[in-house]
Amino acid sequence: MGPLQGMKILEIAGIGPGPFAAMMLSDMGAEVVRIDRAQNVSGEVPEQPSPDLLNRGRRSIGVDLKNREGVETVLRLVEQADALVEGFRPGVMERLGIGPDVCLARNPRLVYGRMTGWGQEGPIAHAAGHDINYIALAGTLHGIGRAGEQPIAPLNLVGDFGGGGMLMAFGIVCGLVERARSGEGQVVDAAMVDGAALLATMMHGFRAMGMWSEERGTNLLDTGAHFYDTFETADGEHVAVGSIEPQFYALLLKHTGLDAEDLPRQMDRTQWTAAKEKVAAVFKTKTRAEWNAIMEGTDVCYAPVLSMTEAYEHPHNVARKTFVEVAGVSQPAPAPRFSRTEPEISRPPCHPGQHTDEVLTAWGLTADDITHLRNAKAIA
Numbered sequence: 001m002g003p004l005q006g007m008k009i010l011e012i013a014g015i016g017p018g019p020f021a022a023m024m025l026s027d028m029g030a031e032v033v034r035i036d037r038a039q040n041v042s043g044e045v046p047e048q049p050s051p052d053l054l055n056r057g058r059r060s061i062g063v064d065l066k067n068r069e070g071v072e073t074v075l076r077l078v079e080q081a082d083a084l085v086e087g088f089r090p091g092v093m094e095r096l097g098i099g100p101d102v103c104l105a106r107n108p109r110l111v112y113g114r115m116t117g118w119g120q121e122g123p124i125a126h127a128a129g130h131d132i133n134y135i136a137l138a139g140t141l142h143g144i145g146r147a148g149e150q151p152i153a154p155l156n157l158v159g160d161f162g163g164g165g166m167l168m169a170f171g172i173v174c175g176l177v178e179r180a181r182s183g184e185g186q187v188v189d190a191a192m193v194d195g196a197a198l199l200a201t202m203m204h205g206f207r208a209m210g211m212w213s214e215e216r217g218t219n220l221l222d223t224g225a226h227f228y229d230t231f232e233t234a235d236g237e238h239v240a241v242g243s244i245e246p247q248f249y250a251l252l253l254k255h256t257g258l259d260a261e262d263l264p265r266q267m268d269r270t271q272w273t274a275a276k277e278k279v280a281a282v283f284k285t286k287t288r289a290e291w292n293a294i295m296e297g298t299d300v301c302y303a304p305v306l307s308m309t310e311a312y313e314h315p316h317n318v319a320r321k322t323f324v325e326v327a328g329v330s331q332p333a334p335a336p337r338f339s340r341t342e343p344e345i346s347r348p349p350c351h352p353g354q355h356t357d358e359v360l361t362a363w364g365l366t367a368d369d370i371t372h373l374r375n376a377k378a379i380a
Contacts, residue, residue, distance in 0.1 A: 002029020018087030020165030026057030027334035041353030049348035062353025062380025131159030147217030163195025
C-alpha cells in the first residue's frame with residue numbers, strides 16, 4: 001500500500017548504497033526485482049531468509065550478464081520497467097550492453113539511476129574508493145572528530161547511505177515525478193562525493209557567516225560545546241546532550257545542579273573546554289538510569305546513548321514501532337510514514353536467484369522462454 005505502489009524497478013545487484021536505495025523504494029511499495037549474477041546462485045535455496053537486511057522486500061533473479069541472451073532478458077524486463085538502479089563504475093554497464101543509451105532506446109520512459117562514488121566523469125571517476133574516501137574528498141570528513149584528534153569515520157552513513165543511497169532513491173522518485181509531466185525518462189547521476197558535500201550545506205553556510213571554524217571539535221555541533229556532546233556516566237554508559245537554546249541550557253543547569261555563576265556565559269567559546277570538564281564531572285556522579293529518571297522527557301534535549309539491542313526495547317521506539325521484526329529479525333521499519341499509503345516490508349531478504357522463474361513468468365516470459373534461457377545458461 002506504499003506511495004510507490006505500481007512502480008516496477010530493476011536493481012542490478014551491487015553492495016551498499018545501491019541496495020539501500022532499492023530497499024527504500026521497495027519499502028515505499030515499488031515492485032523491485034534484484035538482478036543477481038547467475039554465478040552467485042546456489043543450487044538450492046536455503047530455508048531461512050538471507051540475513052542481509054538491505055535485500056529485504058525484493059525478489060531476485062539470477063542472470064548471466066556476460067551471456068548475450070542473458071543481456072537480452074534484462075532488456076526485455078527494461079521495456080516494462082519504470083526505473084533501473086545500478087552501482088558500477090562508469091562504463092561497466094555500457095560494456096555489458098545495458099547502458100543508459102541502450103535501455104532508453106528500448107524504453108524512453110525509463111528513469112535510469114547510476115550510483116557511483118566519484119560520479120560519471122571527472123579526473124578520478126574510474127578510481128576505486130569507499131565511503132571514507134568520498135566523504136574525505138567532499139570536505140565533510142575533515143570536520144568530524146574531536147579537537148586535537150584525527151577525523152573519525154561516522155560508520156558509512158554519510159557517503160554510502162545518506163549521500164549515496166538515499167539521494168539515489170530521491171533522484172529516482174524525482175525522475176518519476178518529472179516523467180509524469182514530460183512522458184520522458186532520463187539518467188540520474190548520483191555520486192557519493194556530491195551527496196556527502198550536500199549533506200554539509202548548513203556547515204558551509206555557517207562558514208560563510210563566520211560561525212564555523214575549520215579546526216574540528218571547536219564548533220557548536222562538533223563536540224566543541226559543553227552543552228552539545230556525549231558524556232560518560234558513573235556506570236560507564238553514555239548520555240547525549242544538545243542544550244543549545246538558552247531555555248534548554250537553563251534546564252541543563254537546573255537538572256545537573258550546576259550553578260550558572262560557576263560557568264562562563266554559554267556562548268563564550270574561549271571557556272568551552274573548561275566548562276566541559278565541569279559538565280563531564282557532574283555526569284560521572286550518577287548512572288545512566290539515574291540521569292534518565294531526571295532528564296528523559298524534559299526539554300533539556302537529552303537522550304541516553306543506546307546500543308542497537310537497547311534501542312529495540314526503548315518505550316518510545318516500541319510505541320512508534322521504529323523497529324519491526326520480520327522473519328525473526330529485528331530491523332528498522334520503513335520511513336517516512338504516510339497518512340494513507342502506509343509503507344511496509346513486503347518480504348524478508350532474498351537469496352540470489354531465489355525467484356527467477358516466478359519473476360520472469362510474472363513479467364511475461366513463457367515457460368518455453370525460461371527453459372530456453374536456462375539451457376543457454378543465460379539464467380540461473
